[in-house]
Amino acid sequence: MLPLERQKKILDLLTIREVLKINELTEELDISVDTLRRDINLLAKQGKIEKIYGGIKLAGRFGESSMEERMIDHLGEKEQIARKCCEFIEDGDCIYIDSGSTTYQIAKYIKHRKKLTVITGSIPVIQELINSEVELIIIGGKIRKEEQSVVAYDYIFNFHELNVRRAFICCSGITVERGISDYNLEEAITRKKMIELSKEVYIAADSSKFGKDVMVSIAPLEQIDAIVTDAGLDRGYQAQFKKTATRLVIA
Structure with a gap:
């Protein structure tokens, strides 16, 4: 065969x-x-x-596993990635935290940051930060139950006046040739918009996402400042990224 x-x-x-x-x-x-x-x-x-x-x-559905499964899958790596991402966050920042199991971990480590504003469409992130010192701005739109997120559309997305310093984005696939991709069009639209609005863009993704180019393209590497991943990343990918302008940060 x-x-x-x-x-x-x-x-x-x-x-x-x-x-x-x-x-x-x-x-x-x-x-x-x-x-x-x-x-x-x-x-x-x-x-x-x-x-x-x-x-x-x-x-899972269209190749995407459930949020509950992803919350525990590669958990140690995701926590390491989140802690590394927090090193780029400063007091007084306005940041975007994406709806994903890796970016969710960031919320656990920023509760006591001073004058920090977080924009998010992630219900778990909202629940994590609701009683913290962080100021929350929630994206309005449709609830996507399986992802536990709010996905926005252009006609209700009115964040252009915000000074978004850093965006922390999740994805399901990363390749040098095609950039970052995801399984869901609505999530991709929100991520595209936040990448457009943010001064610095960080992708938070464990090493299992590398080498995959899935259903919906989000952005080429030219629009990404850095990718934060874990030490399990194959050295072949590390060599490939040295030829790009996107910084690869190993947690």
């Missing part, structure tokens, strides 16, 4: 069983563990499946 045929078979099986164990797949496909892992790594990089303990599952 050719690699493409095997990979299609894996996806077909997952649509029926939702979760598959490694030993089940090696028996079903009659291949070695090493061969299976190569197929799994490729499908994971393409955003089609997700690795779980001892097996794999289909990626």
Whole structure:
């Protein structure tokens, strides 16, 4: 069986069983563990499946896992990334915190910053900061329940008079060639607008997002000042980013 045929078979099986164990797949496909892992790594990089303990599952809706799953997935790395992002935040700043599981972690470390204003559409960020010293400005728009966020449209997005110093943006895919991308058009529209309005743009993303170019393009690297990620990033990607103007910050 050719690699493409095997990979299609894996996806077909997952649509029926939702979760598959490694030993089940090696028996079903009659291949070695090493061969299976190569197929799994490729499908994971393409955003089609997700690795779980001892097996794999289909990626969530349109390839995007649920907010609840992402809140605990790669949690240690996301906390490290958030702490590193906080090093770029100064007292008195007006910042944007995106609706994502990585950027949410930032909110936990800025509660006592002085004269800090946070713009956000993330309900978890709002809940984290509601009783803090931080001044909150909430994006108006439609509630996206699965993402626990508010997504805005151009006709109600009226933040042009705000002096947004730094934006901390999430994404689902990062490549040198195509920049950052995401699965949801409404989220992408909000992120595009905040990138446009902000003086400095930071992408907060764990290393699993690299090498993926998913459904909706958000911005090319030329519009991104820095990407903050974890130490698990493959050195090959680190070498690629040295050739760009976007700074790669390893937490």
